[in-house]
Amino acid sequence: MHAHTADRPKGLIELAGRPLLERQIQALRLGGCDQIGIVTGYRGDQLRSYADRVFDNARWAETNMVRSLCCADEWLREGDSLVSYADIVVSPVTVASLAASQSDLAISYDPAWLDLWSARFADPLSDAETFVRSADGRLLEIGARTADLARVQGQYMGLLRIGTHGWEHICDYLDGVTTERKDRLDITSLLSGLLAQGRRVDTVPASGQWIEVDSGDDLELYHRMLADGRLQLGEGA
Numbered sequence: 001m002h003a004h005t006a007d008r009p010k011g012l013i014e015l016a017g018r019p020l021l022e023r024q025i026q027a028l029r030l031g032g033c034d035q036i037g038i039v040t041g042y043r044g045d046q047l048r049s050y051a052d053r054v055f056d057n058a059r060w061a062e063t064n065m066v067r068s069l070c071c072a073d074e075w076l077r078e079g080d081s082l083v084s085y086a087d088i089v090v091s092p093v094t095v096a097s098l099a100a101s102q103s104d105l106a107i108s109y110d111p112a113w114l115d116l117w118s119a120r121f122a123d124p125l126s127d128a129e130t131f132v133r134s135a136d137g138r139l140l141e142i143g144a145r146t147a148d149l150a151r152v153q154g155q156y157m158g159l160l161r162i163g164t165h166g167w168e169h170i171c172d173y174l175d176g177v178t179t180e181r182k183d184r185l186d187i188t189s190l191l192s193g194l195l196a197q198g199r200r201v202d203t204v205p206a207s208g209q210w211i212e213v214d215s216g217d218d219l220e221l222y223h224r225m226l227a228d229g230r231l232q233l234g235e236g237a
Contacts, residue, residue, distance in 0.1 A: 001013065001213075001215065001216060002216060003216075004216055004219065005042075007043070008043055008046055009040075009042050009044070009046060009047060009086070010086060010087050010213070011024075011047070011086030011087055012046060012047070013087075013213060013219065015089070015213070015219065015222055015223070016223065016233075020086065020087055020088070020089060020213060021047070021050055021086050022050070023089045023233070024084060024086065024088060024089055024090065025050060026092075027089070027090055027091060027092045027094075027095055028082065028084065028092075028095055030092035030095070031092040031093070031094070031095025031096040031098075031099060032095065032099045033082060033095065033099070035052045035053065036050065036051050036052050036053075037051055037052065037053040037054070037055060037072055038050060038051035038053075038054055038055070038086075039055045039056070039057055039068040039069070039072055040054060040055070040056050040057065040060075041056075041057050041060025041061075041068065042060055042061070044056060044060075053075060055071040055072045055075070056071065057071045062183065063183045063184075064183065064184055064185055064186050065085075065185070065186045065187050066174070066185035066186065066187065066189075066190050067182065067183055067185070069083060069187075073167075076162060076167045077164070078164075079164055080099075080162070080163045080164065081161070081167075082095065082098060082099060082159065082160070082161055082162075083159070083160040083161075083162060083187075084158060084159050084160075085158030085159075087158075087212055087213045087214070088157060088158045088159070088210060088211065088212045088213075089210060089211050089233060090157060090159060090206065090210040091206070091207055091208030091209070093207040093208055094108050094157075094159065094206040094207050094208060094210065095159070097204050097206075098159060098161050098204045099161065101161055101202060101204055103163065103166075103200065103201075103202040104162075104163040104164075104165040104166035104169065104200070105161065105162060105163070105166040105169065105191075105194065105199065105200065105201045105202070106160070106161040106201065106202040106203065106204055107139065107156055107157075107159065107160050107161070107191070107202075107204070108156075108157045108160075108203075108204050108205075108206050109131060109133075109154035109155060109156055109203050109204070109205060109206065110155050110157055110205075110206045111153070111154045111205050113152070113154055113155035114149075114152075116210075116211070117155070119221060119225070119230075120217075120218060120221060125146065125147055125149065125152070128146075128152050128155060129142065129144060129145065129152070129155070129156075129188065130142060130143065130145075130151045130152060131151075131152055131153050131154045131155055131156060132151055132153055133153055133154070133203050137202050137204075138200060138201070138202060139191065139195060139201040139202065139203050140195070141192075141195070142156060142188050142191050142195070143156075143188035143191065143192045144192075154203070154205070156187075156188060156191075157206060157212070158187070158212060161204075169194060169197075169199050170190065173190070173193055173194055173197060173199075209231060209232060209233070211231070
């Protein structure tokens with residue numbers, strides 16, 4: 001994101017005058033979340049006012065997403081939680097649908113991902129990752145590069161439901177990997193590892209539009225899409 005994050009964490013980049021994180025938190029609250037916790041890292045002092053509870057990843061510069069998630073271990077042991085990236089915007093309906101899942105582990109996904117990826121990339125498969133699910137909605141594969149469009153049945157959106165037993169499964173998996181591996185793990189790699197152990201991860205389709213911001217080009221695209229009506233961020237987004 002270069003200059004966009006010179007003085008702020010990525011989640012505070014503004015889209016149409018509002019920080020991404022503010023939009024996402026509103027969607028989470030409207031979708032049924034009654035408490036918001038944030039794991040802070042870069043420029044973390046700017047994030048504290050957005051959260052009911054704050055967890056600090058002192059090693060943010062040398063670790064990845066899963067290490068940040070582990071900073072909230074105490075909270076995740078207390079009950080069911082939704083975990084969200086800070087650089088996405090989803091609808092409250094998507095949040096509510098995922099929260100209603102009874103699964104120990106479940107993720108939201110976009111079945112219409114190709115439209116967004118086609119707008120973001122000249123070759124959508126240059127960035128898309130495999131996402132294969134069973135007829136009953138169980139996740140079978142995630143996170144690999146592919147040239148086969150048939151192996152991309154959707155895209156993970158950065159929104160994950162973790163039940164109490166689901167967090168136990170995650171901790172069991174992490175106990176079996178090296179410290180170096182744990183430091184490098186992102187969420188899709190974690191999900192892939194859980195699948196390899198035979199853990200069940202369910203998938204819940206999104207409702208309404210969603211976005212993720214990975215580059216300055218993304219930000220410019222979304223502003224154009226808002227201006228011409230291709231992107232409509234409804235209530236809560």
